[in-house]
Amino acid sequence: MRRGSSERELAARWEAEAAAEQVLVDAGAAGEPERGAGQEQPECPAGPQAQPRAAEDGGARVPPRPLPTLSPSQPKPAPERGPGPHGKPRSKGRSCKRSPGRRSDENGSPRPVTVDSSKAKTSLDALKISIRQLKWKEFPFGRRLPCDIYWHGVSFHDNDIFCGQVNKFPGMTEMVRKITLSRAVRIMQNLFPEEYNFYPRSWILPDEFQLFVAQVQMVKDGDPSWKPTFIVKPDGGCQGDGIYLIKDPSDIRLTGTLQSRPAVVQEYICKPLLVDKLKFDIRLYVLLKSLDPLEIYIAKDGLSRFCTEPYQEPSPKNLHHIFMHLTNYSLNTHSSNFVHSDSADTGSKRTFSSILCRLSSKGVDIKKVWSDIISLVIKTVIALTPELKVFYQSDIPTGRPGPTCFQILGFDILLTKNLKPILLEVNANPSMRIEHEHELSPGVFENVPSLVDEEVKVAVIRDTLRLMDPLKKKRENPNCKLSSSSLSMAAVDILYIDITRRWNSMTQDQRDSGMCLQAFVEAFFFLAQRKFKMMPLHEQVAALIDLCEYHLSLLDEKRLVCGRSGMAGGQPLYSGTPQETSPPSQPAGDIPPPRTNCANKLSHPRHTLS
């Protein structure tokens, strides 16, 4: 992990080294709770008007250049929610002892990581497979003692958690609602219009109706040949619910629902990239591993969801053809043209890598496409970060017991004909279902496994768990956090060697090997300045001393912790506190693309995260 590095470096992929091919005993699988078909649809933003339906859609939006400096506040040297005692629970909830290390049992085997899956809802099946592959221990009904990881299907508040890690950030669902995301992105568009031009121009209804009318008229006056189309999307909606296309602001259905259910109206992208003459979008999975420092990982593979009617540019005649214009799985699955396929590169739902593979065979620079997508993801998360921090502070105030958070987000992206990625929305709860409904006879459905979903989603969950392995953190950096903040450990090693050599060559007495005191002071000051920017030197040094003392105190804990080999590793796509990190500039051309090996995709379900 690095900060302040080029985007090329930042784009290092989320790559777990070992494919967990062995299917192992599910230690906690007995008595899995029954789930009825059609239960909660996690991809829906949980707004009051949200209309749950089938799997694979979801809800959100997105802008350019010197990257935003976000909160200027400097994190305290010692992580507020670092591993270690969390204190007592507030009122109800689980008692919280020391953050559990991987202690050995009586036989000397390392204790498996424990996962509470009792609130996992529709991600349960994929989660179970992932836990089995990792040889971790699942608690499907919860546990009296604390677990290492809590997997929630809907929100941070699904359960009262006071320690461990939970797979939701407070406030994320609110932040990616259509209106909130539009607002957050617009702030950035106003500051950095070039950098944030990947999000269609949008207006919030009913508040900005007059502005919408006036701005459209202004552009039309300047360019009478402009014949725009707009898409109206109710706030908090998902799966295409309530969406319609219009050619003119006067077509907006202002009466009735709009007052009670605000909406976003945005420019419709009329020239999307087509494959087999069909419009499609991309669902990419992004792990927000930490807010401070900001750490983002992006899955190497995602899903492409296809329309089921050949695309034509919008005209008054076809505006209502939802199977032509909306890529939502939940809508298109009702079309008689929908093709369920177990192959990754055919049918109405395919892997994104299969699309890239196809584009590559036609000479498209898919590295560029991929790096543009990475930029889009980073900038979008940056736009959301300030408010997310406010939510975080309010739910888990500094110094109070609370869990650490991570979250898998679903990014819905459209590629234009010119291969420019456009953000459609962000989903706080992307569907993790790995089955689809099959209609046996009219009105009679059964759930059947979907291999394409399983290939992509199990890899996403499994690698997320690997990255969040609480014991891996301790093993990697038992006494120094510098590698995960401003400098890599390799860079610290080089610094050590350089300064030591220089000082040793200056001093007469070279009996002592290692670093002399002066060299140590120089190195220490240098590190303090790198780590704690924007402070007077004495405060930087004091902060680094605090940090070192904190991590030294963890050494005691470390003695109780047994390391484990063979865990997943990876580098974040983006890591850094905003004030310490230069903005992601235009993507470097040599970022490795996602794996695009078209052959045998399904027979080799190796992890596919980047």
Ligand code: ADP
């Ligand atoms: P929902 O949350 O209801 O799925 P989306 O914002 O994802 O809402 O929009 C639904 C679908 O409409 C998308 O999957 C995409 O196919 C299409 N769509 C949305 N916004 C645009 C746009 N600005 N231009 C072109 N197509 C769009």
